Amino acid sequence: MLAFLSLFFVGLAAAYPNRGACTGDCWTKDPTVIQRNSDGKYFRFATGTGIPVITADSIKGPWKEVGKALPNGSKINVDGVDAADIWAPDVHLSGDTYYMYYVLSKLGTQNSQIGVATSKTLAPGSWTDHGIVGIPQNSAYNRIDPNWVKIDGKEYLNFGSFWGDIYQVQLETPLKVGSNTPHQIAFNETLNHREEGAFQYQHGDYHYLFISVGIAGGYTKTTPAEGAEYHINVCRSSGGSGGFVDKSGKDCLKTGGTTILSSHGQVFGPGGQGVLNDKDLGPVLYYHYYPLATKQAGGDADGVNSGYKFSWNQLTFTDGWPVVSA
Numbered sequence: 001m002l003a004f005l006s007l008f009f010v011g012l013a014a015a016y017p018n019r020g021a022c023t024g025d026c027w028t029k030d031p032t033v034i035q036r037n038s039d040g041k042y043f044r045f046a047t048g049t050g051i052p053v054i055t056a057d058s059i060k061g062p063w064k065e066v067g068k069a070l071p072n073g074s075k076i077n078v079d080g081v082d083a084a085d086i087w088a089p090d091v092h093l094s095g096d097t098y099y100m101y102y103v104l105s106k107l108g109t110q111n112s113q114i115g116v117a118t119s120k121t122l123a124p125g126s127w128t129d130h131g132i133v134g135i136p137q138n139s140a141y142n143r144i145d146p147n148w149v150k151i152d153g154k155e156y157l158n159f160g161s162f163w164g165d166i167y168q169v170q171l172e173t174p175l176k177v178g179s180n181t182p183h184q185i186a187f188n189e190t191l192n193h194r195e196e197g198a199f200q201y202q203h204g205d206y207h208y209l210f211i212s213v214g215i216a217g218g219y220t221k222t223t224p225a226e227g228a229e230y231h232i233n234v235c236r237s238s239g240g241s242g243g244f245v246d247k248s249g250k251d252c253l254k255t256g257g258t259t260i261l262s263s264h265g266q267v268f269g270p271g272g273q274g275v276l277n278d279k280d281l282g283p284v285l286y287y288h289y290y291p292l293a294t295k296q297a298g299g300d301a302d303g304v305n306s307g308y309k310f311s312w313n314q315l316t317f318t319d320g321w322p323v324v325s326a
């Protein structure tokens with residue numbers, strides 16, 4: 001029996017491959033990673049004062065902070081929020097311009113706004129802020145965690161966190177929502193609806209919606225019930241604007257979602273993810289996690305944002321579903 005049990009647990013522990021290497025400046029929270037078109041250089045942006053710009057020649061690093069994208073903060077005014085305290089950037093290239101959607105928000109409230117900035121090079125000093133994109137205020141959702149997506153030539157923003165979870169809205173221009181109305185694309189009906197940080201990625205015949213679900217942080221103050229901490233779920237749809245289901249066919253508007261990455265080894269509470277179509281490695285799932293050793297040591301001074309680390313794994317697709325690979 002003991003031998004069986006230990007084999008069983010070894011089996012569980014081996015369910016995920018090791019996280020990808022990271023050297024240099026590996027601190028991150030809610031990262032977005034893009035390879036610059038001109039030279040293939042990796043740029044990583046994340047939650048943090050002025051949005052730190054961190055670059056490397058490989059996804060493994062060594063990563064180095066080279067400055068801030070919006071050192072003087074955003075022009076958006078959210079009551080009680082420092083304009084340089086910017087969250088969850090999402091960066092993509094469209095034509096010859098890089099667009100960065102970002103968030104100003106008061107933690108745990110619907111007092112939030114999504115804004116946008118542009119650059120031709122991604123480098124510090126090259127960003128122009130354009131302020132709010134104009135998603136209408138609504139008690140059904142929280143305007144955080146933007147993710148730009150292009151579907152059949154039209155541009156959309158996914159966003160949302162808790163309340164009604166994940167919404168999608170068409171963009172009238174890359175800088176403005178205009179008169180378009182958001183619609184819900186994923187929802188966990190139970191408890192306090194712990195879904196956020198959506199990232200949509202098209203592969204083959206499907207659009208895949210990766211979602212961070214569970215308790216996002218504060219792990220050193222209160223240890224979540226086992227498995228209730230952040231992990232990454234996926235849903236897929238052929239149209240990309242709705243009809244998302246999980247691997248068992250369950251509707252993702254009705255608590256569906258298939259877990260593809262959860263705590264293992266030093267990786268505690270993986271989330272804040274995105275997918276990079278790496279020029280050499282193909283699809284790469286990147287994410288932040290809280291090192292188990294830091295948690296066991298009682299965490300870091302602020303217990304909120306420090307301590308989170310960047311990691312990644314290649315993604316392969318089996319029978320039309322993504323699998324986290326070595």
Ligand SMILES: *[C@@H]1O[C@H](CO)[C@@H](O)[C@H](O)[C@H]1NC(C)=O
Binds near residue numbers: 071
């Ligand atoms: C930030 O503000 C300082 C002082 O007003 C100004 O000199 C600098 O150019 C600003 N930087 C950016 C990127 O706008």
Ligand SMILES: *[C@@H]1O[C@H](CO)[C@@H](O)[C@H](O)[C@H]1NC(C)=O
Binds near residue numbers: 190191
């Ligand atoms: C929905 O939320 C409950 C409560 O937090 C959680 O136990 C469950 O795993 C969630 N379902 C999905 C698909 O995320």
